[in-house]
Amino acid sequence: MGENKKSVTITVNGDVYQLGVGNAVGEIAPADTLAETLRERLLLTGTKISCDDGACGCCTVIMNGKAIPSCTVLTIECDGADIRTIEGLQDPNTGELDKVQQAFVDHSAFQCGYCTPGIIMTTEALLAENPHPDEEEIKEALAGNYCRCISHYQVLEAVKQAAKEGSE
Ligand code: FES
Ligand code: FES
Known part of the structure; x- marks a missing residue:
């Protein structure tokens, strides 16, 4: 029930948030998942929830350098974590997309787009660890990111483009 935690501090896209834990207005409930907190509390709705069970990858964010399904962790377990979401990729000053986002645009690597933020975040984590996959x-x-619109072929081409740009 997380009764020992009175607050949780997380860093999201470089911004630090101290979140009170409890059932009062404005607090995060002990049972809230990170996906819920990102969307409902921080209004970072680029992170999507679909299965809400760790199976589809739509809610993928990068936590401490690893791509994780944010519906599978409780926010109270994230104290001290450094989190990056799809909103953190674009250059805040120029509005320029990062190279993975741009590659997805260039290849039209989405249809409805619901799975896309999760796929992009998984790709970001992959390229950070392995720039030349x-x-x-x-x-x-x-493999853990599902797309019901069958955008996989274009996704593959987009990721290959982003990986190629990373080598220049
Ligand atoms: S919504 Fe989290 S894995 Fe499907
Ligand atoms: S583009 Fe629709 S679920 Fe992937």
């Missing part, structure tokens, strides 16, 4: 490594990294 081959096709098999890309497929393996994205």
